[in-house]
Amino acid sequence: MSHLGLERLTRRFPGTATPAVDGISLDLPQGALLALLGPSGCGKTTTLRMIAGLEAPDGGRILVAGRDVTALPPHRRNMGVVFQSYALFPHLTAARNVAFGLEMRGVPRAERGPRVARALELVGLEALAQRKPRQLSGGQQQRVALARALAPQPDLLLLDEPLSALDAKLREEVRDEIRAVQQRLGTTTVFVTHDQTEALAMADLVAVMNQGRIEQLATPEEVFERPATRFVATFVGRAAILGAEVVGEGMLRAGGATLLAAETPRPGKAEIFIRPHHIRPLAGDVMAENVLPGRVLRRVYTGDIITLDCETAAGNLLAEVAGGSPGAALQPGQEVRLGFAAADLRVFPA
Numbered sequence: 001m002s003h004l005g006l007e008r009l010t011r012r013f014p015g016t017a018t019p020a021v022d023g024i025s026l027d028l029p030q031g032a033l034l035a036l037l038g039p040s041g042c043g044k045t046t047t048l049r050m051i052a053g054l055e056a057p058d059g060g061r062i063l064v065a066g067r068d069v070t071a072l073p074p075h076r077r078n079m080g081v082v083f084q085s086y087a088l089f090p091h092l093t094a095a096r097n098v099a100f101g102l103e104m105r106g107v108p109r110a111e112r113g114p115r116v117a118r119a120l121e122l123v124g125l126e127a128l129a130q131r132k133p134r135q136l137s138g139g140q141q142q143r144v145a146l147a148r149a150l151a152p153q154p155d156l157l158l159l160d161e162p163l164s165a166l167d168a169k170l171r172e173e174v175r176d177e178i179r180a181v182q183q184r185l186g187t188t189t190v191f192v193t194h195d196q197t198e199a200l201a202m203a204d205l206v207a208v209m210n211q212g213r214i215e216q217l218a219t220p221e222e223v224f225e226r227p228a229t230r231f232v233a234t235f236v237g238r239a240a241i242l243g244a245e246v247v248g249e250g251m252l253r254a255g256g257a258t259l260l261a262a263e264t265p266r267p268g269k270a271e272i273f274i275r276p277h278h279i280r281p282l283a284g285d286v287m288a289e290n291v292l293p294g295r296v297l298r299r300v301y302t303g304d305i306i307t308l309d310c311e312t313a314a315g316n317l318l319a320e321v322a323g324g325s326p327g328a329a330l331q332p333g334q335e336v337r338l339g340f341a342a343a344d345l346r347v348f349p350a
C-alpha cells in the first residue's frame with residue numbers, strides 16, 4: 001500500500017520564471033527508501049520541505065497512509081527531519097538533544113529516558129550520550145541528529161543531503177548505517193541527494209529530478225541499466241553517446257554499420273547510449289549482435305578495471321574491461337572490434 005503519495009505537487013516562487021517543483025507525482029510503499037536524485041537547483045529540497053510542511057505548495061496534495069496532510073502544520077505530521085548541517089543545540093548533550101524532539105511532542109518525562117537510550121543505541125552512540133556536540137565528530141553529530149529524528153517513531157523520515165558535510169570515507173560509513181537503521185525500523189524514508197552513488201547504494205526507488213520534474217522513478221538497477229531519458233542516462237553513471245539514425249523498427253545506422261536495438265523511437269535522427277561495461281572488445285572472429293570497428297586511443301589502468309577510450313566512425317566509445325580478460329592487453333593505436341548486445345543499447349530521439 002502506498003504510504004507516501006504526492007499528487008501533482010507544485011511550488012512556484014514569486015518572481016521566478018519556472019516552477020521550482022513542477023507537478024510531481026509519486027507513490028512510495030510502506031517501509032521503502034526513496035532517493036530524490038538530481039543536480040543542484042532541480043527542486044529536491046523544496047519537495048522535501050513541502051512534505052515536511054515547512055513550505056506550502058501552490059498546488060497538489062500530500063498523502064500519508066491515505067490521509068491528506070497538505071494543510072497540516074509540521075508538528076502535526078509526525079515526520080522526522082535531518083538536514084545537511086547537524087542543527088544540534090550546542091549547549092545540550094547528545095541525550096538532551098534527542099530528548100528535545102520527544103519533549104516537543106509532549107512525551108511524558110518518564111517515557112523519555114528509555115526512548116532516548118534506545119534511539120542512541122540504534123545509532124551506536126549509547127556510550128557518548130553525555131557529550132556535547134563539540135565533543136563529537138561530524139559523523140557522530142549526524143548520528144545524533146538521526147537519533148533525534150527517529151526517537152518519536154515518525155511515520156516518515158526525511159533526510160536532506162545528510163552526508164554532504166562528511167569526508168568521503170565517513171560518508172560511506174554513515175550512509176550504510178542510515179540504511180541499516182532504516183531497514184531495521186522499517187521507516188518509510190525520503191532521502192535527498194545529488195550523489196548518484198549514494199542514491200543507487202541506498203534506495204529502493206530512485207526519482208531522478210531535473211528542472212522541477214521527475215524524469216524517471218524506478219529501482220536503482222532500472223535507472224542505471226534502462227535510463228528513461230537522455231538526462232537520466234548522462235546524469236546517472238557514465239555513458240558513451242553516438243550519433244545514429246533510426247531506419248526501421250529496432251534498426252539503426254551508425255558509423256557506416258547497421259545496429260540492432262531492443263527498442264527504437266520513430267525513424268529519424270537519434271542518439272545511442274551504451275554503458276562502458278556493456279561494451280566488449282571482440283577477439284579474432286567472435287561475433288556479437290552489434291559490432292563497431294574502432295581503434296584504441298587511450299588506456300587507463302585502475303587495477304581491477306581497465307578503461308579503453310576507443311574511436312569509431314560514429315563517435316568515441318568507452319569500454320570497461322576486467323583485468324586479465326582478453327581485452328585488457330589492448331594498447332593505444334591498436335585496431336579493435338567493439339561488440340555489444342541489442343538489449344544494452346538505449347536510443348533517444350536527437
Ligand code: ADP
Pocket residue numbers: 013014016020038039040041042043044045046047
Ligand atoms: P535543490 O535542493 O535540488 O538544490 P531547491 O529546491 O533548493 O533545489 O531549489 C529549486 C529552485 O528553487 C532553485 O532554482 C532555487 O533557486 C529556487 N528557490 C529555492 N528556494 C527559494 C526561495 N525561498 N525563493 C525563491 N527561489 C527559491
Ligand code: MG
Pocket residue numbers: 044045046
Ligand atoms: Mg537542496
